[in-house]
Amino acid sequence: MTIEQSVTVGVLVKNVLVDTLGVDPERIDPDADLEHDLGLDSLDRVDLLVSLETYTGSGLSDEELASVKTVRDAIALVEQRMASR
């Protein structure tokens, strides 16, 4: 994983949060809790992961889905998948 890739994944996650889920970009930072800070519920979590699957190219399990609590977790999950491809 290069620095460029990591930056790109961060932008990617942010774009999904803003464009698909309508989150205010000002509120997004790596430690933001998806539920408590961004107001996302379990349905949004599915939409976030489905959007990210498009980029990782592989399905994400319900367990992986449940493990994502923060923006940083989402970025890490995508990076991990992209690295293992």
Add this chain to the structure above:
Amino acid sequence: MSVQAVVVTGLGPVTPIGVGARVFHEAQLGGRSGIRAITHFDARELPVRIAGEVDIPDSFAWASRDEAVTDRCTHLAAVATQLALTDSGLDLGVEDPTRVGVVIGTGIGGVTTWECAAHTAMERGCQALSARFIPMAMANNAASWITVRYGLNGPSLAVNSACASGAHAIAVGHLLIASGQADVVLAGGAEAPLTPIIVSGFAQMRALSRRNDEPERASRPFHRHRDGFVMAEGAAVLVLESAEHAAARGANVHATLAGAGSSSDAFHMVKPRPDGDGACRALAGAMRSAGLTPDAVSYVNAHGTGTSFNDAAEAKAVHAAFGEMAGRIPMSSTKSQTGHSLGASGAVEAVASVQAITSGMIPATANLDDPDPALGLDVVALEPRPAAVRSVLSSSFAFGGHNIVLAFTRA
């Protein structure tokens, strides 16, 4: 169990001619048309390219997050609810939330969401569908959204009877209060049907006016040369309360919801009975329910769509229900200005009916410069008519043969 009288204390219209009770009323009396070339999508290739679109004021615009998770149908209902609550002066903070209900009618519900989901599924596969697609699209979304937004725990539901949905929702609200199941009901209708597929679907039925070159002149109910209705979006919510509850809080009562009459044509899926029998029974039922005789009805807010079939059958129904009074009772069609907002229309027209009582002005039917002489009705044309309006019947006769007439009387 005593039967509770029901009054109207709040009005929240969201229409192509105006948003909010005062603006809507002034637009009605000023003869404004809300019909224009469609801007919601590219309609250039369609046979019908005009509709009544709502301009939601900036003060009611939503944050991107709310927009992303809510269909426009619910947004319109939300604006209507906020307006109605403000108009009523009701402080939900001091109300028992278990005694406040919500009934919202809609003909189609979150249809923009449906169409987007269908495109997604076809282009990217079903696994690309949003997890929020079903809740956003479901017809009860607006009713549910309002209960969540305001923390209301009384009875809540959506009502669907196509173009009668909004009026039926108000009638259900009446029943809930009259039977003691709620003290307050936020009742009305919402519709956001201006999508390529829905507009085209109605156009394929040959139900819509094709006067694309003169949008403001297209909706012409009861006209000799009417050629179909004009689709619209919109919403309206009324705050209904038991008379007792309204009196206890010193509310400003706009009118009494004195009763309703409903019936089914049992005839055809979209064509009204040509003899108007079903509609007549709804009119008669509303009068009976409200304790009115034909000579006591000051004004009939017609269903008045501007289709050849509706206006002819409605005229037959009015003649049958009112007998020799039929040609002397002033009627008019709100849809001549707003277009036809399907499941919202009955609620929008309930607002117009209540305002006729409070203002003493019967709104006109726009564009009616050549009334169909075969109808034999006193349709108020072009200019509003001052009158001592004591009681109003508001008619909704829907696809599916669902008929409902609401009766409002001066409080």
